[in-house]
Amino acid sequence: MPIEVGIWKVNDEIKKVTFSPIESERKLEKILVKDLSILSDDLLLIGRQVQTDYGKFIDMLAIDEEGNLHIIELKKNRTPREVVAQAVDYASWVQNLSYDRILKIYEEKNHGPLEEAFAEKFDNALPEKLNDSHQIMIVSSQLDSETERIINYLSNNFDVPINAVFFRYFEESDQQFITRSWLLDPNIVEEKSSNTKVESKKENWNKQDFVVNFEDGKYRNWGDAVRYGFVSAGNGRWYSKTLNQLFVGARIFCMIPKSGYVGIGKVIEAAKPIKDVVFSIDGQEK
Structure with a gap:
């Protein structure tokens, strides 16, 4: 089970800050687009509503410093079976994205080169090889037990690199807060993502x-x-x-x-x- 989060305001008196369901996953998506570090410091957004070759749209597609891709799918009131099945379907498409295709998607969504944005974000050059592996993240304002069961089943039995993160929304006077909780340890999911890697047949670089x-x-x-x-x-x-x-x-x-x-x-x-x-x-x- 994900850890339940509570917030208390501590001044002269101790007062619990009340939780309320975030207005919608759409609002949550806007928050993440504005600052993806709320989800992870190690992600650069490639684009939102990225169209696959099958006519479907990935909510958010991101890249990490190693050049691996992250499929970020918001629940948006869909049933657990729908959202997880959709995310796995997107992963089957993402795993075959080429280096040039990834550059093109970023440029179309951001009107600029990925190389420059990557260097700005990570202070490092874009890796020679992209998309060695990928991960799936299900994002929601609340995590239901059915979604949890499905994700645990895929992760524990089939080593699918999938995780869920949910955000709690709190209000106190005119101030608003959100908290983040992961279903699974992200480090464990990172290890599972290595299983999706395809062994490279490319010769080692001679550094010359x-x-x-x-x-x-x-x-x-x-x-x-x-x-x-x-x-x-x-x-x-x-x-x-x-x-x-x-x-x-x-x-x-x-x-x-x-x-x-x-x-x-x-x-x-x-x-x-x-x-x-x-x-x-x-x-x-x-």
């Missing part, structure tokens, strides 16, 4: 070779890059920051998006701001 995307267009020109021997990035903190991972002696494979690989090079100077870069042109340094 890098792929560099070069956006040939408005801000930089591939012809100039070849002529003067440089690669560049910008128009976002993440893009500039990732160039700092290149070290003198590293080998780069340069790729123009939607065109393919266009060149191979070797790093002879560390990254620096463009205002500090000097090229030798016709015997003159500029």
Whole structure:
């Protein structure tokens, strides 16, 4: 059973703060969209109402720092069988999402690149591989015994990485509070999610070779890059920051998006701001 939460106001006198059912799961969804850290500090929202290929909509889809996906489904007055079955159905679709598809979903929902948002949230570059595993979270304002039984059955007998979290809503004068309780220990669910991972057949990285995307267009020109021997990035903190991972002696494979690989090079100077870069042109340094 989830832990029952009570709140008491302690001033000159001790007074219990009364619980009331949160107005609706829709209000709860708005709260979570505004600040997903209420659910977990380790999640970045990819999008809400994400449409699957089967015409259904996932309430919220998020990603953690490891690049794993989290399906967040609000109960919204549905029966336990409906909400759990729907969430498992979504998981069957999510497990096959490719790296590029995840980037596209984020961009469509947020009108910006996932790479930059990820770096801003986690202060780290987006992992080379996404969606190694996934988790399911059922979110509700109250947790009924039937939902609890189903989730425990799936988790204990089939190692399905599923959990439930419910929020209690309290009011005191003009102040409002919500509390959070998990049905299962999130660390245990995290362990079960590793069972959904597919063993990678990819060779281990040699820590010497890098792929560099070069956006040939408005801000930089591939012809100039070849002529003067440089690669560049910008128009976002993440893009500039990732160039700092290149070290003198590293080998780069340069790729123009939607065109393919266009060149191979070797790093002879560390990254620096463009205002500090000097090229030798016709015997003159500029």
